[in-house]
Structure formats: structure tokens, C-alpha cells
Amino acid sequence: MRKRRNGGRPTIADVAQRAGVSSITVSRALRDPERVSPQLRQQIEEAVRELEYVPDQHARALASARTDVIGVIIPSFTNNVFADVLRGIYDGLAQTPYQVQLGNSRYSPIEEERLLATFLSQRPAALIVAGIDQTERGRALLAAAGCPVVQVMDLGDDPVDMMVGFSHRASGHAVTSHLLEAGYRRIGFLGARMDPRTQRRLEGYRAALAEAGLYDPARITTTPASSSVSLGRDLLRDLLARMPDTDAVFCNNDDLALGALFECQRALLAVPASMGIAGFNDLEMMAAACPSLTSVRTPRYEIGSRAVQMARAAIAGRRPAERVVDTGFALQIRESTKRPETVRPQPMGALYNNA
Amino acid sequence: MRKRRNGGRPTIADVAQRAGVSSITVSRALRDPERVSPQLRQQIEEAVRELEYVPDQHARALASARTDVIGVIIPSFTNNVFADVLRGIYDGLAQTPYQVQLGNSRYSPIEEERLLATFLSQRPAALIVAGIDQTERGRALLAAAGCPVVQVMDLGDDPVDMMVGFSHRASGHAVTSHLLEAGYRRIGFLGARMDPRTQRRLEGYRAALAEAGLYDPARITTTPASSSVSLGRDLLRDLLARMPDTDAVFCNNDDLALGALFECQRALLAVPASMGIAGFNDLEMMAAACPSLTSVRTPRYEIGSRAVQMARAAIAGRRPAERVVDTGFALQIRESTKRPETVRPQPMGALYNNA
DNA sequence: GAGGGTCATGTCAGCGCTATCATGGCGAAA
DNA sequence: TTTCGCCATGATAGCGCTGACATGACCCTC
CATH class of the missing domain: 3.40.50.2300 (Response regulator)
Incomplete structure (x- = not known):
């Protein structure tokens, strides 16, 4: 019996064997159920349940060169302002396969640049960054990111990609x-x-x-x-x-x-x-x-959830017509x-x- | 020429070729420089710099069945209390290869359990969770996590693994x-x-x-x-x-x-x-x-940084003697x-x- | 009834890295 | 000098998954 390095967890091959299909069919059934006949789909679902199969994120990312990670960079954890944005983001991502990779730039553009480089090395599905005041290199990194980018909490003339905020x-x-x-x-x-x-x-x-x-x-x-x-x-x-x-x-x-x-x-x-x-x-x-x-x-919470919404649309290939959204503000x-x-x-x- | 799915980024093989060594030597030079002769080490470092090589986290995780991700679960983003803990954690992890995977349980033990399952499916290097009031299944998951676990912000008699907090x-x-x-x-x-x-x-x-x-x-x-x-x-x-x-x-x-x-x-x-x-x-x-x-x-910040410190020690195989740390509190x-x-x-x- | 299109499913070859074992060189001990 | 062991390095074989292409069944059209 082959040694398992993953701690004995079942793999897609185990599920395939149990369901009597090939592993690519299991892969398809999990990612895009429509493409598999109802009959096999059911068998596969059952096998997944019985084995408590959970796909390996890393293998998936390696094979497909894509991830379900959305990078978020904010300048402060302590500032309640960003806590609300974050809530909006997380709530917008609940019930989706996406996960958040959170970075704290501490209001330092240099640190932000560093984080950007780190995050991009993981090929995130999208990037949400606070502010429009990236360094030149930061902007270049974002522009070359190859994924949707949403700048939030501010408004400016030339978004790297998309933007949600107010003036x-x-x-x-x-x-x-x-x-x-x-x-x-x-x-x-x-x-x-x-x-x-x-x-x-x-x-x-x-x-x-x-x-x-x-x-x-x-x-x-x-x-x-x-x-x-x-x-x-x-x-x-x-x-x-x-x-x-x-x-x-x-x-x-x-x-x-x-x-x-x-x-x-x-x-x-x-x-x-x-x-x-x-x-x-x-x-x-x-x-x-x-x-x-x-x-x-x-509208901090709204900005967070709106940013997620736009990012997801862009990931799905439906880039919103309005690339820059002005949420406005309200004097109380x-x-x-x-x-x-x-x-x-x-x-x-x-x-x-x-x- | 072979098609590259990773967006043209250099791989370890490119670095190896440039440095005139095999890729495993590059791998070793990056992870454990001591094991490679100074001569080759220098050549490799140079090649890395020239190519701007950044290792692929997913490939690394897949091949080694280990990750540099530390999972953190807190019950609220809005509550300033946890913002401080989080700062302590992030600061403790600065300048290390570790990354944080942050989850928000919204004060729901059920949600916490769900997050735990998700996080564990990624085989984190360690787990830091707020509180000691996990569900029974949550506790079982933690106990079987196969990685260091630190419960923070509270104190109790039977830590799953380690604990930092106060009464x-x-x-x-x-x-x-x-x-x-x-x-x-x-x-x-x-x-x-x-x-x-x-x-x-x-x-x-x-x-x-x-x-x-x-x-x-x-x-x-x-x-x-x-x-x-x-x-x-x-x-x-x-x-x-x-x-x-x-x-x-x-x-x-x-x-x-x-x-x-x-x-x-x-x-x-x-x-x-x-x-x-x-x-x-x-x-x-x-x-x-x-x-x-x-x-x-x-001492919220301190609890966060202390938890990281204990987790890292445990990862390195040096589990602290004191598994339960009472940080105390101070009446102001x-x-x-x-x-x-x-x-x-x-x-x-x-x-x-x-x- | 031949040709072509569609659909469900399968085969195969990697993705980029590391675990494992193999190899060869060299110094120390006998 | 011979033998042994150690060290630095390399060759190989996957890790678990998915992209690309292949296959065969079935249906439709003229």
C-alpha cells in the first residue's frame, strides 16, 4: 500500500473508485455538476459524503493555476472604519468557495507594496485594496496582477481596474x-x-x-x-x-x-x-x-460588499459596466x-x- | 517551447539551470542554506535575484504536505478587543514566512465549527482560536488537527493544546x-x-x-x-x-x-x-x-503575540513547558x-x- | 444511410515542488 | 594503503488535481 503524505485523507481517486467512475468525472461533478449526468452525479455525491472527501486546495491551485483566494489589504486593524469594510467583504463571501487573505499595511505604502508582491505570488482570484495612493511600483504590480482589482474607500480618476468609494x-x-x-x-x-x-x-x-x-x-x-x-x-x-x-x-x-x-x-x-x-x-x-x-x-459595510460583488462579477468574466462606483456619503x-x-x-x- | 500555465513566472528549474545545479539543490538552498556549500549557495542566491524567483506556495504545500499558514478564528471584527489580539498576531508573524488565514465566527459556535473544518482541510501549520467554548465536535476537530493549537483570551482547566489568557x-x-x-x-x-x-x-x-x-x-x-x-x-x-x-x-x-x-x-x-x-x-x-x-x-496585544510565539515554538518542536499561560489583568x-x-x-x- | 454535430466520459500528461534514495568524493581510522 | 562513514549533490518519482484532447454513443439532416 502506498504511503500517504496527506495524513490519510481520501483523494479524488478514492472517491472515483468508490463511485465507479474516473477521477476527472468526480472533478467535474464537484466543480460543474451540470456537465455530469444526474445518475453519476448522485453516485459521486454519495461517495463524497461517505468518505468525507474534501478537495485539496493546493493540488487544485497547482493544477489549474487558479485559486479561490481573494487578497485584501487594509491599512489598519484597529481602525473601526476598516473593520466595517471587512465585515462587508466577509459577508459578501459567505457561502462562496472564496477565502480571504488579509494584509495590514499599517498605513505604509512600502509595506503595502511588499504585501502586494507576496499576495500576487499566490495568484489570487482578485485583490481588494484600500485607497488609491499606491506607490508607482505598487500600481504597476496591480496593473500586471492578471486578476480583478478593486480599490476601495476613495475615489479617483484613473482606477487600476475598478473602484468603490466616495470623495x-x-x-x-x-x-x-x-x-x-x-x-x-x-x-x-x-x-x-x-x-x-x-x-x-x-x-x-x-x-x-x-x-x-x-x-x-x-x-x-x-x-x-x-x-x-x-x-x-x-x-x-x-x-x-x-x-x-x-x-x-x-x-x-x-x-x-x-x-x-x-x-x-x-x-x-x-x-x-x-x-x-x-x-x-x-x-x-x-x-x-x-x-x-x-x-x-x-457606507463602509456597503463598500466592502459592493467590492466583493464587483470582484466576483469580474472573475466570472462579467466586468461591471461602471468601473468606478461613487457610494456617496451623508452628513448626519x-x-x-x-x-x-x-x-x-x-x-x-x-x-x-x-x- | 513548453506552455507555461503560471503566467511566465520562473520555476525552481529555471533557477537551477541558471545556477548550474539541480533543482533539488536550489530547493535545499532556499529552505535550509546550511546544507548547501557556500559556493553553490551564492550562485543560487544570485540566480534567484536575477530571475526574481518566488517559490510557488501551492506546489510547495502539495509536495511537502505542509503549509506556512496559521489559521486564526475570532468571533468579531468590529470588536476592538480582537483587533488588538490580531495586531499582536500579525506583528509576531512579521518577518516570518507565515501567513494568517483569518476567520470570523460571529460568536457562533456552529460557525466556528464550520470554519475549523475548512481551515483544517488546508493543513495549517498552527491554529489560534479565541475562547475555550468550542462545540464538542469543534474540540474533537482541534484535538485531531495534527498541528499546534492555541486557545486565547480565556483560561480553563483543560486546554486542547496550549492556552493564553486570563480569568x-x-x-x-x-x-x-x-x-x-x-x-x-x-x-x-x-x-x-x-x-x-x-x-x-x-x-x-x-x-x-x-x-x-x-x-x-x-x-x-x-x-x-x-x-x-x-x-x-x-x-x-x-x-x-x-x-x-x-x-x-x-x-x-x-x-x-x-x-x-x-x-x-x-x-x-x-x-x-x-x-x-x-x-x-x-x-x-x-x-x-x-x-x-x-x-x-x-493584555490583548500581548496575548496575540504570545500565542504566536508559543505556536511557533511548538511548530519547531519545542513545545513550551507551560502550556497554559495566565497573563493576568489590571484594574485601572x-x-x-x-x-x-x-x-x-x-x-x-x-x-x-x-x- | 453516410456525414456531421453534440454530449458524456475517459486517458494522459503535467502543474512546481520536495521526499527518498543513490552516488561519488574525501578525510579519518585501522 | 584500505575501509568506512560522512557529506554534498543528484536522479527519480510522486503529491492530488485539472487541461487538453480522445472516444464512443446517439441524434439529426439530406
Whole structure:
């Protein structure tokens, strides 16, 4: 008896023998049941069940030069934003043979390039990457990938292949315009990490204020450090130390906005009367905060599932007509930017008593 | 010329030809350089570089019946807790040939079992799974996996193989004891999703209160819904409607605690004077909140990297002596449970003015 | 009824790599 | 010098599966 290296698991040949057919017929019955007569199909299914046969992915990949792996590269695990995209992707792939190969670029284009090279060496069925700011070589790798590629979470003019996202510049512009309409005039910007998408939101902010003749670069407070709630507090404190008359802040993301709110509470600065606060992404907590926080709802889950949908269509040879999908975004206006008619800073009572 | 199915990529035979050796020597040079003479090794390395040769993972896996894939199963992508564990795992695997195959069980033991079966069909090098509450069949699959298995984030008596985590019961007990020591007497419990780890924290809460003769099941408020900040608000509101004299809450996790804080702010209930709040996991925002929130620091990143370390040691045949590692946890006492000496509910001024 | 088309199934030869055993050279021990 | 064993390297035979082509049965058309 031949030695088995695969731990005694049955092979396609075992199934074939048991079903009384050749192994290629079993192979066909598993991949494309239509091409096998109902009679044999049934025999084969039975044999598969009896032997608990599971195809060997590696052998399949080697023989067919194709895999059922979809590579996904995101810049952060910790950022809830990508967790939602990921959920969309995984949910879109449930009940399919596809598997996800997940990479974390840590917001580094170099690391992204490295991951891309690694992933491509496995000839994935498709690739989903966050952002449109690959390195030149990264773009070249993607272009030569030989599989569908979907860039997600951003929008640009020249997709490598397909694209699903929204305009960060437009969303930054929309939030800032909203703050202006709410009556705020000395609007600051809090930004962390300053990745390309953040930069584009900042551009939108800048443009909206410039159009209103109210742009003042001194109100922009950023840091390369990665975003956090504490950082939101620190950044707002810095900003107020430099520009005490600032009456609102557009926070680059929701963590910073929450931190800014906490800082206002600590400094006894009334929100929204003396300070308007807007965040970005509209994480679940924004609606629950007190006061509730204005933000921009970004369709993260939808972007993930849509990307999968497009990728699968492309794999199946039905490339969608629309290669670039703009999912849009939605301003969620809440208490934190509902400025009372009379604009005048108001002192507040103490919020709580702790010694 | 032979047709190439792999897209024209060079194979090990190409490298061998270029280096003037046989392909098995190239194979050895790549896997175990020590076994090849320095002379040939150098020639081979050069050929690899010139051809940009990248080994085919599938062919390697098929021929050797081994892979460089480490399967990881977590119950949620959205929960920040697992994001940190994941970071620990990925960081521990950086600069190694290992790759992660990530599965999301969505807190369903059935789904976990399914994932386990799928992953095992690929003969992973190791498996890291969250929790110790597998189904019976899941446990059997793990036991028969034929690879190192690390259960993480919890602690139990009979590891399938290895285990890294801490006692949820003990941590629940510790938090509750702290609330008692701080002077709170009518302590509630807010819990969402109620997965097994949450249940054990609840047990700890129950035990601590029972020991103090203060246990009242009516103060336990739970829901099978998944955790969120809004839910924290809802649960606290429910609890206070039923048991208005509740003077503190142990929240099953930090999202709920934050929601509870917001609810107190909305209801003008002073924290920590009239209501103590403690969370669980000590996410970054807890220290930044206003008032800052007491929580239990859980070493999530460390658990991830430690699990990888143990798995790699086991793969290399050096199974660690300690199969079960208790990482412990640390109570982080902050403003939200620092009750003033005089215990008496205090009214507060309005926090903010929004019309 | 010959020719041609379609369909279900089979044969065969790899995919790119590694396990296994074989080989030859060389130094140490006898 | 002879013998042995060790080491570096090579030849060979698959790993489990699928692509490409072959085969034969059957049906339709003129």
C-alpha cells in the first residue's frame, strides 16, 4: 500500500473508485455538476459524503493555476472604519468557495507594496485594496496582477481596474459648509496620521473656508501620530491655546471628535453653543454621545460588499459596466453643531463632582 | 517551447539551470542554506535575484504536505478587543514566512465549527482560536488537527493544546470588589451579547456581591443584542427605571460603560458621586473620557503575540513547558469610581445648551 | 444511410515542488 | 594503503488535481 503524505485523507481517486467512475468525472461533478449526468452525479455525491472527501486546495491551485483566494489589504486593524469594510467583504463571501487573505499595511505604502508582491505570488482570484495612493511600483504590480482589482474607500480618476468609494474632498467640503451654515465662523481642523484620505478631507475644509473668505491656516492642527480619543483632547487643547477664539472644529475622524467633546467638558466649554464639533465616519457612538455628535456617515459595510460583488462579477468574466462606483456619503447633523440662534459663549455649571 | 500555465513566472528549474545545479539543490538552498556549500549557495542566491524567483506556495504545500499558514478564528471584527489580539498576531508573524488565514465566527459556535473544518482541510501549520467554548465536535476537530493549537483570551482547566489568557471570572470579581470598596452598595450589571466570557464575568460579579451579602439579581440587565454605546445607554435607562436606587454599574465592556456615562450626563446624574461606572478591557478612550472611566486592562496585544510565539515554538518542536499561560489583568481605577467621602446624590447644572 | 454535430466520459500528461534514495568524493581510522 | 562513514549533490518519482484532447454513443439532416 502506498504511503500517504496527506495524513490519510481520501483523494479524488478514492472517491472515483468508490463511485465507479474516473477521477476527472468526480472533478467535474464537484466543480460543474451540470456537465455530469444526474445518475453519476448522485453516485459521486454519495461517495463524497461517505468518505468525507474534501478537495485539496493546493493540488487544485497547482493544477489549474487558479485559486479561490481573494487578497485584501487594509491599512489598519484597529481602525473601526476598516473593520466595517471587512465585515462587508466577509459577508459578501459567505457561502462562496472564496477565502480571504488579509494584509495590514499599517498605513505604509512600502509595506503595502511588499504585501502586494507576496499576495500576487499566490495568484489570487482578485485583490481588494484600500485607497488609491499606491506607490508607482505598487500600481504597476496591480496593473500586471492578471486578476480583478478593486480599490476601495476613495475615489479617483484613473482606477487600476475598478473602484468603490466616495470623495473625501467633497465630504470635507460638505462638513465645513455645514459648520458655516450653522453660524460658526472661526472653524478649526483637527487631524491625526494625515494619510492621503485625511489630506483630501483637509483640502475640502480649506476650499470651503476659502470660498467663504474665512480660511486661516493657523486653525489647522495636525499630527502624524495615529488617531485616538486622547489625541483629540490634546489637539483641541493645543488649538485653543493658540487660537482661543476658535468656535468650531472639524475633526478628521470620530475618535478625535469624541476626544474634543471630552476636552470641552473638562474645560467647561459649552457644546454646541461655544464650540461646534463635527467628526467623520459616523461610528455608532456618535449618535449616543451627550450631546450627540455631528458626523459624516460613510457606507463602509456597503463598500466592502459592493467590492466583493464587483470582484466576483469580474472573475466570472462579467466586468461591471461602471468601473468606478461613487457610494456617496451623508452628513448626519446632530446636537453638537446645532448652534443656538444667539451666539455667545455661555458658562456652565460643573458637570460632576469628583473631589 | 513548453506552455507555461503560471503566467511566465520562473520555476525552481529555471533557477537551477541558471545556477548550474539541480533543482533539488536550489530547493535545499532556499529552505535550509546550511546544507548547501557556500559556493553553490551564492550562485543560487544570485540566480534567484536575477530571475526574481518566488517559490510557488501551492506546489510547495502539495509536495511537502505542509503549509506556512496559521489559521486564526475570532468571533468579531468590529470588536476592538480582537483587533488588538490580531495586531499582536500579525506583528509576531512579521518577518516570518507565515501567513494568517483569518476567520470570523460571529460568536457562533456552529460557525466556528464550520470554519475549523475548512481551515483544517488546508493543513495549517498552527491554529489560534479565541475562547475555550468550542462545540464538542469543534474540540474533537482541534484535538485531531495534527498541528499546534492555541486557545486565547480565556483560561480553563483543560486546554486542547496550549492556552493564553486570563480569568474572566476573577476579573469580574475584582471590578465588583473595587466598587464595593469605593463605597457603592447597590451595584448593577450591564451586559450585552452574553457570550461565555461575558457570562464568566457576570459570575465573578455575582460571587463578589454574594460574599458581601449584597447580591440582588434584579440589578442584572442583559441583552443578547451585540454591544454598542447606544445599548449602554438603553441598558442603564432600563436598569434605573426598574431599580432607581442603583448607585453603580459594572459594564460588561467599555462601549456599554461609555453609553452609561452618556446616559448619566443626559439624566443629570453625577458620576461618580451618584453613579459609579466601571467598564471592561480598558480601551484607549476610557482614560480620555470626562470623567475618566474605570476599567480592567486586558493584555490583548500581548496575548496575540504570545500565542504566536508559543505556536511557533511548538511548530519547531519545542513545545513550551507551560502550556497554559495566565497573563493576568489590571484594574485601572479612574474618576468614574472615585466616590467622594460623603455619599449623597447631588444635582448638577446643565452641561450644555442646545436650545 | 453516410456525414456531421453534440454530449458524456475517459486517458494522459503535467502543474512546481520536495521526499527518498543513490552516488561519488574525501578525510579519518585501522 | 584500505575501509568506512560522512557529506554534498543528484536522479527519480510522486503529491492530488485539472487541461487538453480522445472516444464512443446517439441524434439529426439530406
